[in-house]
Amino acid sequence: MERQNKEEDKKIDIKETQVWKAVFGDLLFGEFKPLSPFNSLMRGIAKIMQLHPYNMSVGGRRIITYTFCLGGLSVFFFSLLACTGAFLMIYYNPDVNSAYANIEDMRYIVPFGVLIRNMHRWTAHLMVMFVALHMLRVFLTAAYKPPRELNWIVGVILLVMTLLASFTGYLLPWDQLAYWGVTIGTSMGENAPLLGAKGPFAILAPGKDVNSILVGGTSVGQPTLLRFYLLHAIAIPLGIAGLMGFHFWRIRRAGGVSGPL
C-alpha cells in the first residue's frame, strides 16, 4: 500500500504545475460561471472597459503609492506617442531620398511640426525609462508571484517591444545619428551563432541570414527604412496595444496590481 501511495505521489499532474497554472489557469479552468452568450458578452465588455475596480478595499487602497503609477504613465506615454506619431506620419515618406528633407520640413515649415517631433522623441525616451522603472517596481513589490506569473512574462515581452519600437523609430530621420546607430544595432544580428553570416558556425550566406530579414540586404538602405517604418508605425504599436489589453485584463483577473485590492 505504502509503495503504491508513493508512486502516486511521484506522478506529476501537469495541470497542477506552476507553469501550467500560470499560463492556462484562468483562461481555461477559471471560475467562469455559465452565462447566456449575451450576458457573457456584456460582462466581457464591462470587464474590458473596467480598467480599475469600481471599489477597492481599504487595505488595497493603502498599497497604491506613487510608484504604482509608473505602469499607468507608460500607457499614457504610449497613447501620447500614438497621437504625435499619427501627426508625424502625415508629413513623412519612408524614402531615403526624401525622408531627411521631410524631417527638415517638419522643423522649419510645418506649423508646430518641431514641437510635435520633439514631443514624440522625448516621450519615447520617457516611455523606455518608465517601462524599465515599472518593471523594477513590479519586482520589488513581488507582483510577479502567483497568480501573476503570466503577466510578468507578458510584461517582459512588452519591455522588449518598447525597446524595439523605439529602436525602429530611431532610423526614420535618416541622418548620420540614425544610420550609424542602427548599423551598430543590426550588426548584432549578423553575429548571431548559426543564423548570422559573421557569427560562429555560420550556415547562412551574407544577405540570406537572420540579419537580412531585418535589414533587407547586406547593409542598411532603402529596404531597411521601409521595413523599420512599417514595424515602427504599424506592427509593433498594434502588438503593444494588443498585449497591453491582455496585460490589464490579467491584472483585473488576478484581483489587482499587486496584493488583493
Place this chain on the structure above:
Amino acid sequence: MAELKEKSKEKGEVIVRMSEKEWEYVKNINVKGDYKEGFETLTPKEQDYTVKHLRDSVGIEFLAGLIFTFIIMVWSLFMDAPLKELANPADTPIDERAPWYFIGLQEMLIFFDPWLAGVIIPSILLVGLILVPFIDPNKETGIGRYTFRDRPVAVSVFGFGFAMWYTLIIIGQFFRGPARMFYWPWEDKTVLKEMPVSEMVNFHIAGGFAFFILYIGACMVLPQVIFKNFYKTLGVVRYYIFMSLFAIMLLIPIKIFLRYVFDVKYILSLQIFNTTLNF
C-alpha cells in the same frame, strides 16, 4: 493597520480592526452593501470595507497625465530633438553610438565578442527575466509592499542586475568619447586620445579551462555548502538554474575587472573546426 480580526460564518459579517484615522476615512465613504454595483466586483470577500476607487483614483491619474503632458511640452519647447546631417554610408563618424537603451550592449562589445555581447548574453538575460516567477521559491512573501528584509536574496540579485545594466548605460553614454575610449567628464571629448600602449594578453588555454571549471564549480558548490538553508528552500532544479544564470551575470563585471586590471583580452579562446570561440 486594518486587519481582519474575526469572521462569523453564520452571518457573513466581517470585523476589521483599524486605527481611528482609517475609520474616519472609511466610515463616511463606503461600506459594502450601501452602494449599488454597476459591474461585478472583484473585491475579495473578506475585505468588506471598500472605498470608491474609481472616483478617487481616476482624478489623480488624470492629474498625473496633465502634469506629464505639461513637462513634455515645456521640454519640447526648449530642447530640440537631435538631427545631424544626412546619412552618408561612406562617412563613418568617429563616435558612432547606439541609442541609449542599447548602449549597455555596445559597452559590452568592448569586453566581449559581438556574438556574445549582442546575442547570447541579452538572450540569457531575457530568459532569466522570464524565469523569475518560477525560480523564486517563495510564493507569498512581500506581495504588494517594498521589503528587503523578507526577501533579501531576490531583491539584492535583481537590484544588482538592474544596477549593473544602468551603470553600463551611464558609462557608455557619458564616459565614452571618440573610438569608445574612456573620458572623464572634465576631459575634452573632441580630442582623440591615444590608444593605450600595453598589449592585451589571452589566458593560456589550460588556464582558461581551469578558470571556467573552477568558477562554475565554485558558483555551483559554494552556496550549497555555505547556505544550506538557501539550497533547501530552492530545491535542486531551481538551485542550478538560478546559480547558472547568476554565474553568467556575475561574469560580466569579472571580465571587465580582468580587462582593466590585467589587460586580459580573452579568458578562453577555443578553436573548433574553422571557428574561433572567444570568451
